[in-house]
Amino acid sequence: MDIKANLNRIKSSLANPNCQLIAVSKTKPLSDIQAAYEAGIRDFGENKVQELTDKAPNLPKDIRWHMIGHLQRNKVKYIAPFVHLIHGVDSLRLLKQINKEGKKIDRKVPCLLQIHIAEEESKFGLDGEELKALLLGEEIRSMSHVEIKGLMGMATFTDEKEQIRKEFAQLRKLRDSFDPDSLPPNVNLAELSMGMSGDYEIAIEEGSSMVRIGSAIFGERNYE
Ligand SMILES: *Cc1c(COP(=O)(O)O)cnc(C)c1O
DSSP: OOHHHHHHHHHHHOSSTTSEEEEEOTTOOHHHHHHHHHTTOOEEEESOHHHHHHHGGGSOTTOEEEEOSOOOGGGHHHHTTTOSEEEEEOOHHHHHHHHHHHHHTTOOEEEEEEEOOSSOSSSOOBOHHHHHHHHHSSGGGGOTTEEEEEEEEOOOSSSOHHHHHHHHHHHHHHHHTSOGGGSOTTEEEEEEEOOOTTTHHHHHHTTOSEEEEOHHHHOSOTTO
């Protein structure tokens, strides 16, 4: 697997040069991450807390680690001190826990709220009404140690491009439906984390600001 060549190809295909590339390194060895690092990548995504905390100490300190998977409340404490961005916050309970752990170490933990946009039942996330209740409710205003930076979503796993496009557009429209002035001071919805190896081009066309790409960089994962 020529990681550097893959990265160069992907970088040159990013239609929006401001769109941030997160290299999803789950299941991949340290040597692969190091190769991507040497090719200039500083943002890496993992979906398991254990794997993230195992890998991070053995890699360069200027890597920005993104937690992209489903996060259990009892594991927040392990990543709160260093995680660059938690992409998958999908409940008020989880957000409260992140705030609590952030408070203990006096760090504002950056988060994205995960929205359910796919047709599949299995994917995590809030729906539009739940998001609205969370953002415009009272509780979030008292959370001094979380910073909401945007929304994250995963499209349906399908070959139907129009379906995928519709779902990404739906996420962007949901974001745009909030008047920035009505949001709490710790909430900003500038970031839209959407797009993976199979659909990042569509995601960028629909306004993505960060794409999470794994297999197109590192090859297929072993467990697949
Ligand atoms: C694994 C994963 C990705 C990357 O998937 P690829 O199809 O390999 O690019 C992106 N986002 C999340 C949340 C993931 O779990």
